[in-house]
Structure formats: C-alpha cells, structure tokens
Amino acid sequence: MTRTSWTQIKDEIADDIRFRRLVAGDQLPTEPQLAQRFSAGRHSVRKALEALAREGKVSIEQGRGTFVEAAPRLTYQVGKRTRLRRNLIPQGVTVSSELISAARVTAPLRVSKALLLDPDAPVLESRRITLANDLPVAFGTMYHCAERFPEFVERRDVLGSTTEAYRSYGIEDYLRQQTTIHSRSATQDEAKTLKQHIDVPVLVVNAVDATPDGTPISCSRVIWSAARVTFTMEQSDG
Amino acid sequence: MTRTSWTQIKDEIADDIRFRRLVAGDQLPTEPQLAQRFSAGRHSVRKALEALAREGKVSIEQGRGTFVEAAPRLTYQVGKRTRLRRNLIPQGVTVSSELISAARVTAPLRVSKALLLDPDAPVLESRRITLANDLPVAFGTMYHCAERFPEFVERRDVLGSTTEAYRSYGIEDYLRQQTTIHSRSATQDEAKTLKQHIDVPVLVVNAVDATPDGTPISCSRVIWSAARVTFTMEQSDG
C-alpha cells in the first residue's frame, strides 16, 4: 500500500474528536487543506469524511464546510405507550414536534389494510417532524380514518398532544399494537429534511396504534436519522 | 448541462433488479463495461454500486465480481421470548446457528453491570453466528456468570438449544428484560464475518435476559447486517 490510506485519515480525525482536540461545532479544515496535511488526494479525504458522516461524527454541508457534529445520540423507548416526550429519555435536550403538512387522501394500500378500512377509504394524512435541540431527528407520516376522526389534525394542533386529541373522540387510552424497524439508505429528500449527509442511513419505523380492545386507530411511518437514535425496549413496559 | 450521474446509473441497475432483468445470483458486467454502457467513468459506476451494496441489492466481491444479492430480508420478532427459530419468521429460509468460540474471561464493565456481578467477575463468553440459507445475517457475543452456569457453553452445544441448557440449571423459563437497537457503520472484521460490503451498516442489538422474577441470567451483543433484517415488535408478545 505504502500510500496514505483513507482509513488512516478517518482514524486521525476521529481521534481528534474523541480526545477533544476538535469539539462540537468546530469547522474542520477544507478538503484541500486536509489533503495537504495528510499528503493525500482530495478523494481520499472525501472518503474518510463520508465515513465519519455515516457514523454521525461530522456533518458535511455543501457550500459551508465540514463541522464536528453537535447532536448527541437520543434514546427512544419503544413500548406499549407511545407518548413522544415520555419516550425520549431525557438527556438534557429540548424535544419539540412540528406539523409540516396535512391532507385528506385516499388510503394507500398498506394503510387501509393496517386500519382495517376499505381500499381507497378517505384518510387524514399528517406529516410531522421531531426536533431535539432544534436539530431534526425524525419525521413521519401518520394516518387516521377520516370518518372516525374528522378534523383530527386540527384538534391535535389545538389541544397540543395526540393523547388529548384522542380523548376528544372519547378514546381514553391507546396502545402500540405493532412496530417494525428496518434500516435503509436515505433518499435525497430524507437527507435534506433531516439535515444530514446523503450517506447517513435512516431507520424506518412502521407502527400501528390501537385502542385497548385491539381496534386500530392510526398507523404511521417515521424516518429516523440512524446516527442520532438508539431504540430501547423494556420488558416492564412491553 | 449534466453528464451521466451516478444516481442514474444506480436507478437503472436497481430497476434491472426490480423488473427481473437481473435476478438473484446474476453477475453484473464489470465496472469498466458498465462505465462504457452508461458513457460514464469508472468512479461514477463504483459510487452507484456502493450505494446498491449499502441497500443490500448487490454484493461486491473483490477479485470475483459484483452479483445480485440472493438474500431476502428476514423478519426478526423482538419480544419477551427470544428463542431463535420461533423469532425468525419463516420465509422459506433455513436458519442455523454455529458456535465460533468460547472462553472464560473477566467480565467487561457493561457485562458485570448488566448481570449484577462484581467488577471483574469471571464470565463465560461465547460467540455464535446465525446463518439463513448459509448466508450470515448476524453474529454475537453472549455472557453468562461462570459461577452460576459452569460449563454453560458445553451444555448449550450438547443439548442443542439455549432453552434446554437453562433447564439443566433448573431454569424453566426466562424472558427478555431489555433490548436496545442502534445503527452504525461496520468495521472491517464485521463486514468480513457477515460476508458483506464494508459500506453496509450494521444494527447493534444489546440485550439482557432474566428469569421471570427479574434476576438477569445473560447479556448479549448481536451484530446484524442492516440490509438483511427487519425487527418487529407485537404488543401481544411485547
């Protein structure tokens, strides 16, 4: 080999971060500068930076530069209860959630199946994004039966929480019925929405919520930044 | 004025797979051949193939060639019960598990904490690999208290299942106490063990099993190929 390999570049920068020679928010030297520092080509530097970006250690931003990632990894509790703030285990971060869009659409096939509706039944589709310290960690789409939950999105927005919105329809309790998690690479749009590099994978979480008697009331698909979250499941909370 | 971009190359090959113009096991043309076909440079072709490899669609093997991935995505049921064959939802695949190594070691800190042992207590460390249709999908390390479960690994091997091994120590039932899942990029060794490309991320599953009264009996860390598995959690078995 004898030439400078990109793994060496990666390891050195990773050490710089680990030993606090570079701290959160710091801007790294430009790619040409790093290339010179390591007596390497820009391609090798870029490969090293890409790997660090996939691990969530740095954030590469076209036109601006490359920065040491500030976001800590969040821990999200998957269980029977799915209340957002209860489930994001406190780590000194401020968690917030914003409505992006809402629409009345005909149910996609997987939605009508999950909610036990007729194919093409009308459903309310709402898209929300979750931020931790103003940095996106996840965004997703939620579906409710339009007939059972008229104006759900508006009520959710006015009442401030999903739990309260359900209560306004007479649902005092609801549970997570099923959850699936898998990993895949991000699309361009997903990377942009999560403000992360295109090479960072995402974790796709599909879920169905139901009343205690087993009647499904909503289904959702949430895209998480794979670098920014750990899921935990405790037996005590199912 | 754009030239042929690597995303176009990626999408075309992905379509070839999706529409069965290329099927599992097929060898793709060589990189220079693909470069010619798409009127692109080899770099662009490689970037496209890397992306496909991260998604588990192709398998890139140095010295051999690039092939359409044969492995389907498995579904693994995470719940209170953790019996391997029950949890890998049948999909026409043959699942097997092999012992790689076993040793008596002093407990790493996270292990002694999880098992409520003294720091540096002796534990039995066993490493196993799980194969589906003879292709690795996961490998992991499991720890048992050496005093409570003398010769655990040998008994597990003779009796053929973890459940039976526990029974031989008088434990009739055990439950998953805690599970955590997160994503990260693979190390060189992990990629080699899983026979996957270095760019495919892995899902790290840390878990603690316990008797029904809550006494921890084992902890494990399993590395899954992120491209080859979906985790599901059902409330009924939650």
Add this chain to the structure above:
DNA sequence: GTTCATTTGTGCGTATGTATA
C-alpha cells in the same frame, strides 16, 4: 438583487495494489 469567493459535489482520466479463480 447581484456578484463573487469559498467550499463541497460530481465527473473523467490514469496508475497501481490486492484478492480470486
């Protein structure tokens, strides 16, 4: 609003190393 310098993104060419059969 436009221009401009800065920085990352994409692309091509070329050479050589390394694993496999």
Add this chain to the structure above:
DNA sequence: TTATACATACGCACAAATGAA
C-alpha cells in the same frame, strides 16, 4: 503463474450551494 475484477490512490476540471460584499 496468469488473467480478471475490484480497491485505492493521485490529478484535474467544473457544477452547485452558501454567505458575504
């Protein structure tokens, strides 16, 4: 041993995004 195919590395040029003048 040899041929094949992917892996790594360097260089150069231009595109696209960003932010400040």
